[in-house]
Amino acid sequence: MKSLKIIHKIGLFVFIIGFSTFLSLFFLGQYQLDKNDLKEVLGEDTFPLVDEFASDIYNKKYTNQFAFISDFKSVLEQSNQKVKSKFEIKSDLAKEIATSVEGKAFQQSAIEKTIGKASDDVGEWQLKQLIDYTGWMEGKEYETTDELTSQLENVITDINNSIISQKGFSQNNINNKTFTITKQSEVGPVAQNPWLWLLLAIGIPIIGAIMYLLPKLKTEHAGIKNDGIFHSALKNRGWIGILLGTFLISFYVFLYWFPEYMTSWIVMVDPLSKMLSGNPASQWFMYGFLYTLAILVMGIRMIIKYRHSPYQMVRTVSVMFFQLAFAFVIPEILVRLNQPYMDLKNMWPLDYSFFFDYRLNEMVEAGTIGLFMLGWGIALFTLGVPIFTYLYGKRWYCSWVCGCGGLAETLGDPYRQLSDKSLGAWKIERWLIHGVLVFAVVMTAAVLYTYFTGSSQLLGMNTYNIRAVYGFGIGSIFSGVIGTGFYPFMGNRVWCRFGCPLAAYLGFVQRFKSRFRITTNGGQCISCGNCSTYCEMGIDVRWYAQRGQNIIRSSCVGCGVCSSVCPRGVLNLENRDENGRFNQPSLVGNDSFGVQS
Structure with missing residues (x-):
């Protein structure tokens, strides 16, 4: 020993x-910018513009990514300024065009009359933009020249504001190019070996x-015996837990918005990525690799801890398998086979981008396999959810298959006791998670409207903006930064409980049309509180157990830990006929209110 x-x-x-x-x-x-790498990333058309500003940093060796990224972004910003000054239209042109208009009605011919025939690329571009942006003004009457001048000045301002997005580097483009260049410029010890x-x-x-x-x-010993969990600096919001939470939050912030600073980690897994998919690693491959390792290693911990419960052991092996095979290895092999990347166990609305135009086009263009993926994805949420949830409750997915649930059940298991069991938290939970589901449905409807009609405007809203807001607010901040980063602060199922739209959908079915329930034997309950303490979904299980009531809450993911930690065998996970799920009598001891003995 x-x-x-x-x-x-x-x-x-x-x-x-x-x-x-x-x-x-x-x-x-360590980083060193190579001219050929820059040319390869930027392309023949854009490279000459950046080349003249990058001459000072070619072959200069940087010992940290912060200085390198700062200097490279400065190069791109200088390039943007040159583009803007080169293509910018002077506001004085508005008055010249306005005074050349004959009568009160605006004619676009006045633009060509004022500018004349463009003699270079800049002039041609400016002329085209003015024609494009003033098409709606053709034939419109203006009372005075000043009124028309003011309108044309607004048009010129809009054109000038679009120069960077059309001819230079937008902020999103800057971020993407910076990440690619930083990764290719890595020459330090990690890149070498x-x-x-x-x-x-x-x-x-x-x-x-x-x-x-x-x-x-x-x-x-196996299981949980209330052995000082609330005195742990790691597991009860102590200083170690705060440090770990800060690390997780920082990791997700860098992953989503500043991956260029994580290049050493990404370069480290390049060989693995090339083995599986044949492509260099991206930040998402690195994340998927670490995510899978976390589930596998902490899954071993889960099996050891709950070795007294066959249900917990099999359930843990299940999430380990589905994460390793379906979420990590198979999608990478699909890419190697020139097929669309797809996690075959993920589904809408958790996979909120499933109906995005580029995903649909990719699947349709892939032929038979792509159409199978499309049909499989649709069948999962239209048929799989109602059928399997009716038979087994939402646990079939949330606790046996889902990657988010898999991480929560393994890496997040030490923090399950931190979930808030108050009625106030329950009210917030119901408003938030169902609000996210409605948002996901509206966003998807808007995306499909654009896909089939080609119009990006729906009820006065830009559908691309709707999906961008959802991706940023829900797909990144809520599910990632908060959903995982807050494990040490709010428990391991923050995302599943408060934000997952698929959990909300599954919960609807489980609550009203399912054979699943957790039955309770109130006469055996000793009110030890283990079940409530370790319920990761914030359910006060003891309240139900004391009354002998079935637990059929829509939020319950059927993890079964409440049953595994009960010292008296009060709780039992069951799949039975629907009769008796609702309206169970309240019990105190062995007595039943309203029922004659």
């Missing part, structure tokens, strides 16, 4: 060393974690 405890402590030390190595990669990058750093930064933490976990088979 003593030797096992030593291995346990050594494992923790090894993990800390390995994780520290992983963090250090953030600062180990990625396999070594993969072993040091990923392999060693895994070895340490397993050494830390395996001795628990002999040194710790």
Whole structure:
């Protein structure tokens, strides 16, 4: 036993060393811009514009990404300024055009009369823009020249504001180019030997974690016995938990909006990406790789912890399998086979981009396999959800298949007790999660309207703006930054409980048309509170157990931990006929209100 405890402590030390190595990669990058790489990324047309401003940083070696990224973005900004000054239309032209108009009605011929025949690319572009932007004004009457001049000045302002997006680098374009160039310019130790750093930064933490976990088979009891969980600095919002939460939040912020600063981590997994898909790694491959490893390693912890419960062990193996195979390996192999990338277990509305135009076009153009993917995706949420949820409750997906649920059940398991069980939290939960579902439905309807009609305007709103707002607010901030980053602060199912639109959809079916319920034996309940404490969905399970009532809450994901931690066998997960799910009597001890003995 003593030797096992030593291995346990050594494992923790090894993990800390390995994780520290992983963090250090953030600062180990070295960067050197190569002219040929820049030309390849920018293309023949754009490269000459940037080349003249990049001459000062060619072959200059940077020891950190912050300075390199700052200098490269400055180059792109200088290029933008040159483009703007080159193509900008002077506001004085508005008065010249207005005074050349004959009569009160505006004629576009006045533009060509004023400018004359364009003799260069700049003049041609300016002329075309003026024609395009004033098409709606043709034949419109203006009372005075000043009124027409003012209108033309507004048009010129709009054209000048569009110069960067049309001829230069938009902010989104700057971010994308910066990420690509930063990754290709990495010349540090990680780029020189990625396999070594993969072993040091990923392999060693895994070895340490397993050494830390395996001795628990002999040194710790199975299950949860209220053993000081609320006195842990890691598991009860202590300083370690705060540090971990800060790291997770920061990780997601960089992942979504500043991936260029994570290039060392991404370069490290390049060999793996090329093995699976044949392509260099992106930030999303790196994220998927780390996400999968987290579920696999922490899944081992889950199996060891709940080894007294066959249900928990099989359920954990299930989420580990679906994440590794369906969410990570198979999609990458599909790409290698020149097929659309698809996580075959993910579905709308959780997969909110499923009906985006580029996804639909990609699947349709892929032929038979692409059409199968389209049909499979539609069948999952139209047929799979109602049928399987009727038979097994939402647990079939949320606790056995879903990647979000898989991460919550494994990496997030130490924080399940932090979920708020108050009525106030329940009210917020219902408003938020159903609000997100409505938002997802409206956004998808708008996207499909644009796909079939070609019009981006629906009821006065731009459909592309609607989907951008959803992607930023729900797809990034809510599901990522808050959904995972807040594990150490609000529990492991923040996203599933408050934001997941698919969980809301599944919950509707489970609540009103399902065979699933958690039955309770109120006469056996001793009110220990284990069930409520460890309910990750914020359900006060004890309240139901004391009254002998079935638990059929729409939010329940059927994880079964409440049953696994109950010392009296009060709770039981069942799939039975629908009769008796509702209107159960309230019980105190062995007595039933309103029922004669």
